[in-house]
Amino acid sequence: MTARLTGEHHQALKLWLRMLSCTVRVEDAIRSRLRTTFGITLPRFDLMAQLEREPEGLRMGELSKRMMVTGGNVTGIVDQLEREQLVARVPDPLDKRASMVTLTPAGRGAFAEMAAVHEGWVAELFADIPPADKKKMISLLDTMKQHLNDNKE
Numbered sequence: 285m286t287a288r289l290t291g292e293h294h295q296a297l298k299l300w301l302r303m304l305s306c307t308v309r310v311e312d313a314i315r316s317r318l319r320t321t322f323g324i325t326l327p328r329f330d331l332m333a334q335l336e337r338e339p340e341g342l343r344m345g346e347l348s349k350r351m352m353v354t355g356g357n358v359t360g361i362v363d364q365l366e367r368e369q370l371v372a373r374v375p376d377p378l379d380k381r382a383s384m385v386t387l388t389p390a391g392r393g394a395f396a397e398m399a400a401v402h403e404g405w406v407a408e409l410f411a412d413i414p415p416a417d418k419k420k421m422i423s424l425l426d427t428m429k430q431h432l433n434d435n436k437e
Contacts, residue, residue: 310409317405322398327351329402331361332370332387332395341374341384370394 315326322329334342334350342350348358362385365371370391376382387395410418 310406313409314402314405318398318402321401322394324398327353327357328361328365329395329398331358331365332391333399335371335385335387336392336395336399339386341386343376343382343384347385365391 311326318324318326318329330351331347334347344355344358344362347362348355351358362371362373366373369388371385372388373383374386376384413421
């Protein structure tokens with residue numbers, strides 16, 4: 285029979301559930317606003333954000349890894365964005381058998397507009413948290429992230 289959680293284990297579980305709850309609430313608000321305001325899904329926005337950070341483009345596998353989704357999911361999103369002329373597939377200069385995905389000029393413009401509005405939404409969602417608390421939470425989460433990276437299996 286498995287022993288009950290200790291107080292420390294209970295605190296860890298409570299922390300995880302609280303972080304997850306907050307993340308889901310913020311994500312739901314952003315997802316809804318992206319759909320209503322721009323007619324775009326959060327995964328499509330996220331893919332465009334990855335490409336905006338890499339002007340030379342990214343291979344499909346790298347997009348899949350960064351977005352933590354399957355290659356099939358990325359292919360579907362790229363296909364949709366390509367039909368809308370927001371992204372393009374171009375030959376990989378290092379491997380002609382492979383292709384890179386890049387934002388088109390129209391995609392860059394559309395993403396710039398969405399990103400500016402998105403940033404405002406995030407600021408609004410966190411507006412009631414005092415700056416010192418935000419700074420402290422960022423520091424604590426940085427420590428947690430480092431700890432989790434150090435303990436990867």
